[in-house]
Amino acid sequence: MENIDMKSLLNELTEGRELAKQLQIHLNVSSSSHKTRDVLIDKILNSYDQALSMLKYGGMSGETQQGGLRIGTLDSPRSLSGSPRSDGSDHEFKDHDNKEGSKKRKAMPRWTQKVQVDPGTGVEGQGDGYSWRKYGQKYILGANNPRGYYRCTHRHSQGCLATKQVQRSDQDPTILEVAYKGMHTCSQGANTSPKTAIDQEPNMAENPLQNQAQLLDFQTKDLDTKLETFQPLNTNPSPSSSRINPQDDVFSAAMMETNIYSPSIMSSEPSYFSYLPFLMEGDHGSSSNVQTSESNAKNIGIDFPFGQLDLDSNFPFDNPKYFP
DNA sequence: CGTATTTGACCCAT
DNA sequence: ATGGGTCAAATACG
Numbered sequence A: 001m002e003n004i005d006m007k008s009l010l011n012e013l014t015e016g017r018e019l020a021k022q023l024q025i026h027l028n029v030s031s032s033s034h035k036t037r038d039v040l041i042d043k044i045l046n047s048y049d050q051a052l053s054m055l056k057y058g059g060m061s062g063e064t065q066q067g068g069l070r071i072g073t074l075d076s077p078r079s080l081s082g083s084p085r086s087d088g089s090d091h092e093f094k095d096h097d098n099k100e101g102s103k104k105r106k107a108m109p110r111w112t113q114k115v116q117v118d119p120g121t122g123v124e125g126q127g128d129g130y131s132w133r134k135y136g137q138k139y140i141l142g143a144n145n146p147r148g149y150y151r152c153t154h155r156h157s158q159g160c161l162a163t164k165q166v167q168r169s170d171q172d173p174t175i176l177e178v179a180y181k182g183m184h185t186c187s188q189g190a191n192t193s194p195k196t197a198i199d200q201e202p203n204m205a206e207n208p209l210q211n212q213a214q215l216l217d218f219q220t221k222d223l224d225t226k227l228e229t230f231q232p233l234n235t236n237p238s239p240s241s242s243r244i245n246p247q248d249d250v251f252s253a254a255m256m257e258t259n260i261y262s263p264s265i266m267s268s269e270p271s272y273f274s275y276l277p278f279l280m281e282g283d284h285g286s287s288s289n290v291q292t293s294e295s296n297a298k299n300i301g302i303d304f305p306f307g308q309l310d311l312d313s314n315f316p317f318d319n320p321k322y323f324p
Numbered sequence B: 001c002g003t004a005t006t007t008g009a010c011c012c013a014t
Numbered sequence C: 001a002t003g004g005g006t007c008a009a010a011t012a013c014g
Helices: A006-028 A035-059 A194-199 A208-215 A253-259 A263-266
Strands: A111-115 A134-139 A144-154 A163-168 A174-183 A274-281
Touching: A006 A035
Parallel strands: none
Antiparallel strands: A111 A174, A111 A274, A134 A144, A144 A163, A163 A174
16 A cells, blocks of 8 residues: 555656646747746646655655755845754664554655745745645744645545645745645646646736635635735646656656756846745754755755755665556 | 634644 | 644634
8 A cells, every 4th residue: 555656656747747848838939938937847846846755755664855955045044943053964874763563654745845926926926736725824933924834625525635834934035935745635736737827927916815816726825815924825736637648758858957947047037036946854853944954055956956856865766666 | 605714722742 | 841733713705
């Protein structure tokens, strides 16, 4: 039963590929806006994110791994409750629990993403293809902004355990840190046709409320209804693509690595990085601050999303059962 | 009127 | 004991 959810995995990867394709198209068509591209990139990253998480936690319970990374703009971690020196390093070869015989702890995949919101509007753009329901908010030590707790709307109906936490960065109000936990098992997001999503220019953004309402079909309420602090959300992948082609043609990796971050950065719109690298993290960092590990000064942002992930180390890629 | 959000209390893990 | 995460009643929203 601990088998990897091959279906979902394939879906994610396929979706990612499709998105990449779209991005490619958009890149050729200079008419597409940067935002659109950003959105695509965003989604692509999310797809990989999801897929990787699945692999990671589905393949082995090695759970927490951490590839620290940060965005160039963020600095000074600010005073955390404790001392940041905890450990940014990567030493995870300490077997946590040797007794695998015991009950398997639900090592839900966790990863965080930094999302840049539009400074002017304060809105992130479009939401992910999932519907979230806010179930809590709390002020965290060391952070001035509250952290919002969201869970998948279909938690009860479909037992989807995906959750996410959204917190606005203290220093950069335009940066939103979204920590995801668990993956969606619900049947939503299937209809997240990227095309539709990206086609909508997220320009409205006046009222967070309206924003969410008009964004897309799926409602994504992550926004803070409060007037004082808007807190948009981020976007997610769109699983369940229509068809799965296990043996698609080559993955245009080259294209991806070349364009992934380029558009947003070099294109123009200096104020729009849109997507920041994400990082997987475990629980060693007792301090819960998302941006804790800043010791890893290696900002990969502009490289390749996978570079930061050390998955290779734990990834059972030798597993032949990957693509049946 | 049904559903999502708000918000303090509660619970659990450090 | 403290802080983080969740619950749930009350409220807001559409």
